[in-house]
Every structure is written in structure tokens, then in C-alpha cells.
Amino acid sequence: MASNCATMLSKIKIPLPDMLNAVLDLDSSALIIDQIKNLIKICRSKEEMDLLRNSAGGDKEMLGKFEEIFGELMKVPRIEPKLRMFAFKVDYASRVRDLRIWLNTIIAATKEIMGSVKLLRIMQTISTLEILGGSNAECVLTSLVRLSDNVDLMHDFYKLVGEKMPELLDFGNDLVHLEAASKIELNAVAENMQQLYDIEREVDDEFIASENDGANFVGFRNMLYDFLGRIDADAQLLNILYSEAVSYIITFG
Incomplete structure (x- = not known):
């Protein structure tokens, strides 16, 4: 366990305080997503952290790294959910873009079939x-x-x-969109839509939970509020596109 944790820690190439500041700013341009995923993996309960310390044995260098990392992480209330918020934001734009492309392609293809x-x-x-x-x-x-x-x-x-x-x-x-549309599975689109709803729910939960985090985290909460508004607007548009795509598909049985 300790060696696995040490391996993950070795992959973090920038100072942890700088990384956490970027996370709290939801600045997706400042970090590589793999670094955040590694942090999420080592964000453990107090009991698990104690177990990691014990597993390090007498390795003072490893213990020092553990204490430094865990000490910084514990300064942030509910650090794991906050890291997850950041991870969501990193790939959020591409996730929504893909959904819009898929749905618009299906709609365009069905319109072409009906209008040819x-x-x-x-x-x-x-x-x-x-x-x-x-x-x-x-x-x-x-x-x-x-x-x-x-x-x-x-x-x-x-x-x-x-x-x-x-x-x-x-x-x-x-029928210029037909070939591309034929490669899109509506079930996969629906699954990705559900993932977006799950993200929105989790972001909303963290927004509510962060109300009493203190003055140092007001900026994070404000940015989370903006992110939540963006998700809600995108979800409404995607719902419209999805309903339109499904209605066209039903036309063809």
C-alpha cells in the first residue's frame, strides 16, 4: 500500500499548495488531469491515512512525504469532492460537445432521409x-x-x-450525415446524458455542502455556482436535442 502511494506521489510534479489553489480556482488550464486523479486516489479517510503511515515503517523520507501531502489535503474541507469537481470541469466541455455532435448528427440524418x-x-x-x-x-x-x-x-x-x-x-x-449517424448508438448517448445529470447532482451537493466552509473558500463556491449554472443550461439544451432526435427515430419505427 505504501509503495503504491509513493508511486502516485512521485507523479505529482508541482508543489501541492499550487495544485490545490488551481483546484479551488477550478482552473483546468493549470493542471494535468492525471495529477488530479492521483490526488483523488490518495485522498483517504483518517483511518486509511494512519494505516499508510504505519505501512511506511521506518522510512523517514516516505513518512515525510505522507505527512506533507496529507497535511495539505486536510486543510481543505471535503477535499475529495472538490478534486472531483475539478476533474469534472476538465473534461466537461468535450463531454457536452460530443453529445451535441451526436444528437445533431442524428437529427440531420433523419431530416435528410425525410426530405430527399x-x-x-x-x-x-x-x-x-x-x-x-x-x-x-x-x-x-x-x-x-x-x-x-x-x-x-x-x-x-x-x-x-x-x-x-x-x-x-x-x-x-x-444523405451526407447518414453514415456518421449509423455509427452512433442511442443507448450510448442516453448513458452519457445520465452521466451529465449525475455530475450536475454531485456538483449541486458540493455547492450546498460548501456553504459553511469559511471565507477562504468563498471563491471556490462562487465558481462552483457558475459551473452549476453552465451545466444546467447545457442540460436543458441537450434535453431538447435528445427529445427531437428520439421523435425522429420513432418515425422510422
Whole structure:
């Protein structure tokens, strides 16, 4: 246990007071996230810290490092939640950006499918030829997939379209977001949305808990309040996008 802790401590390359100041300022530009993760790992209960001290034996250098680190950490009320707030903020922007890209891609792809005149004509042709049967919006994607699985039907279909309706052969140009959307799993999007809600709840809990931390931590609480407002605004927008994406997907069954 002591050796593991010593390894983690060795990875902290800047003075701990400077690191803690950056954490309390929620200054994500000042630190590397791995350093914060290492601090979170060694933020233990008093009993665990005592166990670590004992496991160091007579190694005065290691004991000195433990005492220095733990002493600084214990100056900050609820240090582990505060470190977690910082860790959230570091990757928060990319997390929200990814969600917006995924949802907007799904929405764009479904709008393209619904608005493509060429795709509609192709589906009408499929229905007319009674290749698959049915031409309503719910079976558009399924029909195309089933058609592509049958080499003979696909050959006959493209021959017909190529000879009679060559202007439809580039219908894929109407569906520029379809390939990207096909790689997005809605369940994964929902899981990431839930993680965002969990983060918001945890930030709110720390904001409430920090009310009595004292004058030295007023700045941290104010920044946490701003962060909470940002999360809330982003969550509302993402909820709108998610609902829109789901409603379009339901259209296709």
C-alpha cells in the first residue's frame, strides 16, 4: 500500500499548495488531469491515512512525504469532492460537445432521409417493382438494408434505375450525415446524458455542502455556482436535442 502511494506521489510534479489553489480556482488550464486523479486516489479517510503511515515503517523520507501531502489535503474541507469537481470541469466541455455532435448528427440524418426527393422516388420504385413491398417512411432504412443483402435484386434494381432514372443514382449525396449517424448508438448517448445529470447532482451537493466552509473558500463556491449554472443550461439544451432526435427515430419505427 505504501509503495503504491509513493508511486502516485512521485507523479505529482508541482508543489501541492499550487495544485490545490488551481483546484479551488477550478482552473483546468493549470493542471494535468492525471495529477488530479492521483490526488483523488490518495485522498483517504483518517483511518486509511494512519494505516499508510504505519505501512511506511521506518522510512523517514516516505513518512515525510505522507505527512506533507496529507497535511495539505486536510486543510481543505471535503477535499475529495472538490478534486472531483475539478476533474469534472476538465473534461466537461468535450463531454457536452460530443453529445451535441451526436444528437445533431442524428437529427440531420433523419431530416435528410425525410426530405430527399431522390430517396422517395427510389422507395416508390422499389414498391412498384414489388421487390420488398411497402413504401412508407417506417420501412425506408430497413428496405434499403434488405435490398443490399440480396445481390441479384440489387443488380436488377440498379440496372433499372441506371437505364430509366440515372438521375437518382447519386441519391446518397442527399444523405451526407447518414453514415456518421449509423455509427452512433442511442443507448450510448442516453448513458452519457445520465452521466451529465449525475455530475450536475454531485456538483449541486458540493455547492450546498460548501456553504459553511469559511471565507477562504468563498471563491471556490462562487465558481462552483457558475459551473452549476453552465451545466444546467447545457442540460436543458441537450434535453431538447435528445427529445427531437428520439421523435425522429420513432418515425422510422
